[in-house]
Amino acid sequence: MEKQSKSRKIDFFRRLPDFISHRILSFLGFKDIARFSTLSTKCRELCLTLPVLTIELGNASGKELYKFNAFSHSFTSLNNEADVHQFKAEKYGQTLGGDHHIGNWILEATKSNVENIILRFNKFKIFSLPSGLSNSACLRDLEVRMNPQGLLNLPTTSFVGLEKLKLRDVRVSTNFDEWISSCKSLKMVHLHAVTCVNTLNLSSLSLEDLILKDMLVGSPNFNIKVSAERLRNLRIVWLYAPQPSQSLTLHAPKLEQFSWGGLVSHYSCEGNLESLSKSNISIDFNDERVALGIIGQVFQSIYRVSSISICDYSIKEISSPELLPEFSNLHSLTLKCTNSSIEIPSAISLLNLMPHLNSLKINGCHPSEKMEKSFSSEYWESQNLKFVHSLNEVDMHISGEHNEIELIKYLLKNAKSLKMLTIRFNTRILPCERSEISKKIRQFQVASSSSAIYFFIDH
Known part of the structure; x- marks a missing residue:
């Protein structure tokens, strides 16, 4: 019975197209693939032509690593005639000489024209990529x-064909940015929690996608300079403390999406961002005296966008809107509130720059202990906001405070083109309070005969 069962399993793989069998086997580790290869000639052929090789070593000792190295060398040497799409190596412990063996495996994989290499070493203090890797054409x-x-x-020489680079939780050397700039085919660079020197100067004619997230530096100031003719997506985000104060100098004439968050001390944009369509701004400032200058410079460079998302603390110092540009192309605005007492005068200064707004979203409101100022619907009426006449959609997260209800009252009364109003209740609001607020809102005067009001609980 056991032989028949094993035979049936082999017949099952024999009947499948090779690309499906390879897909199934790609979920196995290297040792399991080696065992599977002994079942039959067909299984051996499938394993030796597998486009994905995964080596999971866990906490293997030095002796186990040595034995496994001999075995893997024998196995991969048989696999040289087949192309390997992806090579993945994982090790969770530090072993003396472990990086040498892994370096050999990487070089073996390059002989099989490997396209994608993934390395994950949780406990390694140092890992050196083999210098021969830079010669890989594939x-x-x-x-x-x-x-x-x-x-x-990293190797001292650039990687000729490398297009995508992702680094996370690593330290890099002082010439790291020079090495990136020397990789002439590099299109995407994602750096997450990478520790580097206090300056990152990237100059590239090929780079299209750049993400810098929670970078770690040994100084309170981090100078970023990006000069990339083909850059389309730039995302710089610092979410966790301690965070350095960023200084950004940008030259990216073809930039389409720009997200920027964290503590900022300086901003400079060289040239015009004529292709920019979407922006997400969540920058904060150490010195309130320079806040308006920086946010003004940011607005001057991104005013062509059609969609923008911005935090309330990024606009808290707007006091001279006449110095800021008009967002004549803007159709969608998301205001992210860190508390429910948003700086309403600053928000109004911003809204006055957006005469053709179609969609307004206010996200993230939380109940505050005390509401410092009260703004009635009559106050909003007195502002003569142009955008209200083109508004089609409103989506608001509310905590049930007076200012929020009054804003809703104003919008319903004046937005003649409004088609949909979505109210998302904070989970802290009791069911009886939600019912009372909903009833009150439904009784407000409505300018648009085609508008619909929806209520949800924000989970």
């Missing part, structure tokens, strides 16, 4: 994840 994607103290040594 390598396109490289991803390395270590730990915040782990040092990644």
